[in-house]
Amino acid sequence: MSETRLQELYEEMLLLRHFDQLSMRLKLKDLIYSGYHPYEGQEAVAVGFCGALEKGDVLLSTHRPHCHAVAKGCTLEAVLTEMMGRVTGCSGGLGGGMQYLDPDHDFYCGSIVGSNLPIATGIGLAIKQQGLDRVCMCLFGDGASNTGSFHEALNLAAIWKLPIVFVCENNQFAEAMPAREFVACERISMRARGYGLEEITVDGNDVEQTRRVASELIERTRRAEGPFLVEALTYRLRGHYVGDPEKTYRAREEVDVWRQKEPLTRARKKLLQEGVDATELDAMEQAIEDKLETLREWALQQAFPTLEQATDHVYIPLAKGESTCQ
């Protein structure tokens, strides 16, 4: 991959890193209300996979969705203000940080672990039956791979050969449950074999690798070779939520080891080795910080939804009157 390409990917990861940090600061000031699920350390998955989708491709995400959403093309404004419960959010501020829908950008997420895999099968089915040139990507974590929904959906997608790329973003922890203790197989990608699919694992902290594999699998899915299940192995550097009791499930030293392997450090090191000027990268980072500061100031000015808005669209009014069909 060319140096310019890596630099672009690095810039996208930087944006997500700083966006995540901004969100965390807002959470600590109680301007984000629900539990906030930090994304730090997993940026190569969002940029590599979500960023590889074309407009019109559908992305289903998780309860840790904000960086997936931005990488897919949702606006920073809509994603941030959704977390802050403002009307300008993706779901008008009614969903919050764990569940919102942005149909204009074909982005959907939710806070029930594993539930998006069955929905992906329906999207895949519709794409296939309607002959559309689109694919569906479904992200989920190591925890979701233990749900019945995961297994039901993988089987259904496989027997119907649906155009879906299932991406297991294995950050090694389901809340406080380490995957090494709570997932029966060594690699989650091994579960693909049970559905007659290839076993594919990528280094989820290597953005060049995630993007290359994502693009390849998306192309193969467009050629009706899907579905695919790929495991991207990464590491959750922060707690499940801001302030969770981390010491109950992992040692500080373990986190330190993985911090050395986190994707931004790696990408930056490589760029510098390839001769990119450090001041150029620093300037890039400063520009992102400035942009996010402007975003923050704007976001704080946005209104909250009213009770009327909160109770609107519960259902669509029914048609009236008995009729004979024409």
Next chain:
Amino acid sequence: MSVITYGEAIRQAYREEMRRDPNVFLMGEDVGRWGSLYRSSKGLLDEFGPEQIKDAPISEAAIAGCGVGSALMGMRPIVEIMYIDFITIAMDQIVNHAAKWHQLSNGKVKLPMVFKTQGGAGRRNSSQHSQSLENWFVGIPGLIVVMPSTPYDVKGLLKSAVRDDNPVVFIEHKSLYFDKGEVPESEYLIPLGQADVKRTGEDVTIVATSWMVGFALKAAERLAGDGISCEVIDPRTLWPLDKETIIRSVKKTGLCLVVTEAPAEGGWSGEASSVIHERCFGDLKQPVKRHCGLRTGIPYGPVLERQVVPSKDSIVEAVQELVTRGALIAV
């Protein structure tokens, strides 16, 4: 008019809607090869092919989620859950997704889908294949809940449910599939959310749902011989409830019996009863009486299962008791 079974009426509705709109499809366990457990889609696999009649594996969560995803993309799935007891596996998709996404998208996302299932006792299937679980869905904002009791109703309501842009939980009754009734030759729709007065009367209003409607009508016939005139109302849609039709009747009769197969506790029968008390208090000669299934698992076998849910005879007794009490107060 032709006389057909409830199952045939469902088949006609499928056929008409699938011909009208190729986005309509039926998906579920054994809907194709078998033509559904009670044969309501018999022959349709040959007629419409596997894209519109999709046999699915025993994976209720996946089937329900597949419905949500395909509806999101503009298709109109009819998701069949073979027994309502199995809907427990699909509840997450129905409650957390289908019912929520229209609102979470500020009205942009529409999920035109039908969760079609069947419940109730009467076919000796015991407690994991005979439940009346409609109450759960009535409690979830975002869902329409329909329970048709006749061939005419099931056809007209199913067609409306397929055309409606809301997720609809459509609950048939396993003891009704072979019941016969008149259905027009020409195509028709019955609007969701509209009750039907199945029999007019002056002395007592009986509000009954699903399988209970037929027993209520038979009870009304018996009671007519004793000089008690019953009006029988089938709400057909449990939510939204056609309150006006029920209230109009109770204001006239002053006595009301609500009959459901589901146990009374925590149920729709309590909701219906509350609405009547709130709106007809001054007209009631007696508090509304509920006559419901016992709070028990449905026992196995032909004898006991009939004893734990209302019957013609038990409805007759309940009405007689209500009328007697009403008369005592009037004196």
